Amino acid sequence: MRSILYLIIGIFFGIVLFKSEAASWFRIYEMFQFKSFHMYGIIGSALVIGVIAIQIIKRFKVKSVYGEIITIPPKAKSFSRYMFGGVLFGLGWALAGACPGPIFVLAGAGYLPILVVLLASIFGTFIYGILKDKLPH
Numbered sequence: 001m002r003s004i005l006y007l008i009i010g011i012f013f014g015i016v017l018f019k020s021e022a023a024s025w026f027r028i029y030e031m032f033q034f035k036s037f038h039m040y041g042i043i044g045s046a047l048v049i050g051v052i053a054i055q056i057i058k059r060f061k062v063k064s065v066y067g068e069i070i071t072i073p074p075k076a077k078s079f080s081r082y083m084f085g086g087v088l089f090g091l092g093w094a095l096a097g098a099c100p101g102p103i104f105v106l107a108g109a110g111y112l113p114i115l116v117v118l119l120a121s122i123f124g125t126f127i128y129g130i131l132k133d134k135l136p137h
Helices: 004-021 026-030 036-061 079-096 100-108 112-134
Strands: none
Touching: 004 100, 026 036, 026 079, 100 112
């Protein structure tokens, strides 16, 4: 039953991403050229909602659907790893025209060339899984 609920929520989220044009290559292109506030508004809204949600989870000791108290581990303090990861993520986003979430939205909307990006991201995740233990912490 939960799987059906998750599927419905995922479909709803995909529709919202598509209708808000968050999955639009043209909107992403405008964002990277600093020509439109549209995507910055969406990302900023998500950031504010995320910060508020994390604070609520921490302060009220919110429980998961399994009844366990949600704990948020402390974040590792390493500038170089976040800088490298952010640059790599940004380059991939700029080249593909989509970050990981909208890849599925675009595939579902019938933009078949995005399947190349989807396969490359799955392959990249596979390679990371192999190299993960060999990378510096």
